[in-house]
Amino acid sequence: MQTSPFHLGLFLQGSSVQAWGEAWTGRISETWMQPKLFVDVAQALERACFDYVLLEDSSYIGESYGASREIYLHNGIAVPRQDPSVVATLMTAATSRIGIVPTFATFAYPPYLLARLVASLDQVSDGRIGWNMVTGSSDFAARNFGMDKLPEHDLRYDMADEYMALVNQLWDSWEPGAIVADRDSGMLVDHAKVHQIDFEGAYYQSRGPLNSGPCPQGRPVIAQAGGSPRGRQFASRHADTIVASVKGVESMRAYRDDVRKRLVGHGRDPDSCKLLFLVAPIVAETTEDALRLKERRAARVAAQVERKLAFLGKITNIDFAQFDLDAPIGDLTTNGHQQTLDDFKRKAGNRTLREAVAAYNSDGGSVQLVGSPDDVAAQMAEAMQHVGGDGFLFSLPDVSRRTIAEIEDGLVPALQKRGLVRKAYAYPQLRQNLMEF
Numbered sequence: 295m296q297t298s299p300f301h302l303g304l305f306l307q308g309s310s311v312q313a314w315g316e317a318w319t320g321r322i323s324e325t326w327m328q329p330k331l332f333v334d335v336a337q338a339l340e341r342a343c344f345d346y347v348l349l350e351d352s353s354y355i356g357e358s359y360g361a362s363r364e365i366y367l368h369n370g371i372a373v374p375r376q377d378p379s380v381v382a383t384l385m386t387a388a389t390s391r392i393g394i395v396p397t398f399a400t401f402a403y404p405p406y407l408l409a410r411l412v413a414s415l416d417q418v419s420d421g422r423i424g425w426n427m428v429t430g431s432s433d434f435a436a437r438n439f440g441m442d443k444l445p446e447h448d449l450r451y452d453m454a455d456e457y458m459a460l461v462n463q464l465w466d467s468w469e470p471g472a473i474v475a476d477r478d479s480g481m482l483v484d485h486a487k488v489h490q491i492d493f494e495g496a497y498y499q500s501r502g503p504l505n506s507g508p509c510p511q512g513r514p515v516i517a518q519a520g521g522s523p524r525g526r527q528f529a530s531r532h533a534d535t536i537v538a539s540v541k542g543v544e545s546m547r548a549y550r551d552d553v554r555k556r557l558v559g560h561g562r563d564p565d566s567c568k569l570l571f572l573v574a575p576i577v578a579e580t581t582e583d584a585l586r587l588k589e590r591r592a593a594r595v596a597a598q599v600e601r602k603l604a605f606l607g608k609i610t611n612i613d614f615a616q617f618d619l620d621a622p623i624g625d626l627t628t629n630g631h632q633q634t635l636d637d638f639k640r641k642a643g644n645r646t647l648r649e650a651v652a653a654y655n656s657d658g659g660s661v662q663l664v665g666s667p668d669d670v671a672a673q674m675a676e677a678m679q680h681v682g683g684d685g686f687l688f689s690l691p692d693v694s695r696r697t698i699a700e701i702e703d704g705l706v707p708a709l710q711k712r713g714l715v716r717k718a719y720a721y722p723q724l725r726q727n728l729m730e731f
C-alpha cells in the first residue's frame with residue numbers, strides 16, 4: 295500500500311453564490327456578498343490541514359447557450375461573482391497556515407499589476423499565496439477588456455511564457471536582504487539591491503523594479519491547469535502545482551508520468567511540482583447511504599441537462615442549445631478549454647447528447663470515490679498507489695457548510711488514521727508545505 299502521504303486541495307467555483315438551489319445552503323441568496331461562507335470554508339479546511347483552496351475565476355457572464363445570458367443568470371451559473379483577490383485577502387486574514395490560490399487571467403491583468411497584486415497578497419498572508427495562472431478561454435471575456443477576441447490557443451501559451459518571464463523578473467527585482475531596516479544608519483532599503491528590469495518582449499514590456507517590495511516566498515506558488523500538449527509543456531515549465539482533470543487511474547498515471555518527464559526536460563526536479571487530480575467524493579455515514587446519494591446526484595444531473603450544457607458551453611464557447619439532445623454529438627472543436635472538450639467527447643462516444651451529459655457529470659472526476667469515510671480513504675489510497683503520488687483537488691458540486699463538514703470531520707480523520715494525509719502543518723508557508731512530501 296502507498297505509504298507516503300498525499301496532498302489535498304479544494305477547487306472552489308469562484309467567489310460566487312455557491313450551490314444556488316441546492317439543499318443546506320442556508321440564505322445563500324442574501325448572504326453571498328459577504329465572505330462568511332468562504333472564511334468558514336478556509337478555516338474548516340485549515341483544521342483539516344489542506345494544502346490550499348483554489349478560487350476559480352472568469353470575468354464575464356456566460357452567454358454561449360442559445361446566445362443568451364438567461365440560463366446563466368436565472369440559475370446563478372458562475373454569476374454573480376466577485377474579484378477573487380478581495381475574497382482571497384479575507385480568507386488569508388482569517389487563517390494562518392492554509393494556502394489560498396486565487397485565479398487571475400493573463401489577458402485581464404497587465405503583468406506589472408499582477409506581479410504587484412500577487413506580491414501584496416503574499417505579504418499580507420505571510421507567504422501563503424498561490425496564483426492559479428490561466429490564459430483565459432472566452433471571447434466574451436476578451437471583449438470586456440477591449441479586445442475583439444482572445445489570441446489562438448497555442449499562441450496564448452507563447453504569450454504566457456513571456457508573461458511569466460516578466461513577472462518572475464519583477465518578483466526577483468528585490469534581492470534577498472534588500473530590506474536592511476537599520477535604525478542606526480537610517481537605511482530602510484539598500485537601493486543597490488533593487489533592480490530595474492527593462493523587459494522588452496514581443497508582447498509585453500515593463501521597466502520595473504516592483505514597488506511593492508519582495509514576496510515572502512521569493513516568488514508566489516504557481517498553480518496551472520494546462521491540459522493540452524502545449525498547456526502541459528507550459529505548466530511543467532512554470533508550475534509548483536498542477537491541477538488536472540483526467541479520467542481513470544491509467545490516464546492519471548500517464549498524465550503524471552508525462553508531466554514528470556516534461557519537468558526533467560526543463561531541467562527541473564520532478565518532485566518540485568505537485569500534481570493534484572480533480573475528484574468529487576461522495577461520502578456518507580455508510581456505503582449504502584453513499585450509493586443512495588450517488589443515485590440522487592445522478593437524478594439531479596438528469597434533471598439539469600440544459601444547465602450542465604450551459605456550463606460546458608461557457609468554458610468551451612460552444613452553443614449546445616443548437617443540438618438535438620437525443621442525437622449523438624457531432625465533431626466539436628474549441629478555442630477554449632480543449633482538454634475538457636476532449637474528455638467530454640471521449641465520454642460521449644456514440645451516446646446521445648443527453649446521455650453524454652449524464653455520463654460526464656456523474657463520473658465523479660478523475661476517479662470515482664463513493665462510500666463511508668473509510669471506504670473513500672481506501673479508494674484514494676489505492677488510486678494514489680497506482681498513480682504514483684501527489685494528491686487530490688476536491689470539487690464539490692454543492693459547497694455548503696454541511697458538505698465541507700463531511701470532508702473535514704468525516705473523510706479527513708479517516709485519511710489521517712491511515713497515515714495518508716498530514717495531521718499538522720510542518721511549515722508556515724504554502725510552498726514549504728507543498729514540498730514537504
Ligand SMILES: Cc1cc2nc3c(=O)[nH]c(=O)nc-3n(C[C@H](O)[C@H](O)[C@H](O)COP(=O)(O)O)c2cc1C
Nearest residue numbers: 350351397428519520521522525537539631632633
Ligand atoms: C482544476 C482546473 C481548474 C481550472 N480553473 C480555471 C479558472 O479558474 N479559470 C480559467 O479560465 N480556466 C481554468 N481552468 C482551465 C485551464 O486553465 C485550461 O484552460 C484547461 O485545463 C484546458 O487546458 P488547455 O488550455 O491546455 O487546453 C481550470 C482547469 C482545471 C482542470
